[in-house]
Amino acid sequence: MTQATSTRRRSGPSKGDLREAAILDAARRLFGEQPYESVSIDDLARAAGLSRTGFYFYFRTKGAVLTALMSRYWETLGASHVWFDSDGPSRELLREQLRSSAYLWREHAGVMKCAPTAVATSSELRDFMTRVKSRQDERASDKISRDQRDGTATTSIAAPRLAEMISAIRDARYTQLANASDADLEAAVEDIAEAIQRLVYGG
Incomplete structure (x- = not known):
């Protein structure tokens, strides 16, 4: 084996990376098919091809798995927050930001x-969701303050x-998008x- 081949192999995903990815893929599928409370650690481990002990090597709780999934989604979403950095109404940028988050929500509905149910029992997810909401509200507030x-x-x-209020309007509508067509x-x-435009900038 050449040195270049050895380097390429070492730079690829490790066995641990692949097993963690398998757990997350299994969770994404199971959480989409069943209520959160119906999915057990054994279900996740079995679907990922691991033992229960093997599962615990990567995640401490079911809530930790959901937190890891949500974290990945929000990392993607953060890059689309173009309206927060704009000045004035910026209607097209607002639509662009909302469109990105709406499609992401539908894709991973x-x-x-699962989040509203899981936060009641997972302090890790609860802390994560609190940080995400606080950060989003802070950025929206900063933009509105500039415009004021x-x-x-x-x-x-x-x-x-x-x-x-913007968060409440947006999130309430997003919960209805799980099976929405592109037109809807x-x-x-x-x-x-x-x-949002009427609320913040008037008619």
């Missing part, structure tokens, strides 16, 4: 819908409160964008 200072956004409601998803994006 089976996992996303520039005179484009309403000042009748404080920026942090407006940011929380695009209509939902338009509805949410319009609601």
Whole structure:
């Protein structure tokens, strides 16, 4: 075996990486097919081709698996937050940001819908979700504050409160998108964008 071949082999995924990926793939499938509380550690281990002991080598709890999945999705989503960095209403950037998150939510709806149930028993997931929401609300609030200072956004409601209202409007609509067609998803994006524009910038 040449040195180049050896280097290529060492640079690929390790056996541990592949087993962890197998657990996450199994979780994505099982959480999409069954309620979160119905999926056991044994189910996840069996579906990943591991023993229960082997599972615990990679994850401490079922909630930790869900947290790892959610973390990957939010890393992808973070790169699409173009509206937060814009100035003024920026309607097209708002639609772009909402469209990216809506398609991501629909694609992973089976996992996303598990979060409300899982946070009750998983402190790891609860902490993660709290950080994600706080970060999103903070970025939305920062944008609105800039626009309030520039005179484009309403000042009748404080920026942090407006940011929380945006999250509530968006998240409530996203929960209805699991089986939405592309046309329905695009209509939902338009509805949410319009609601946010009216809320923050007026008619």
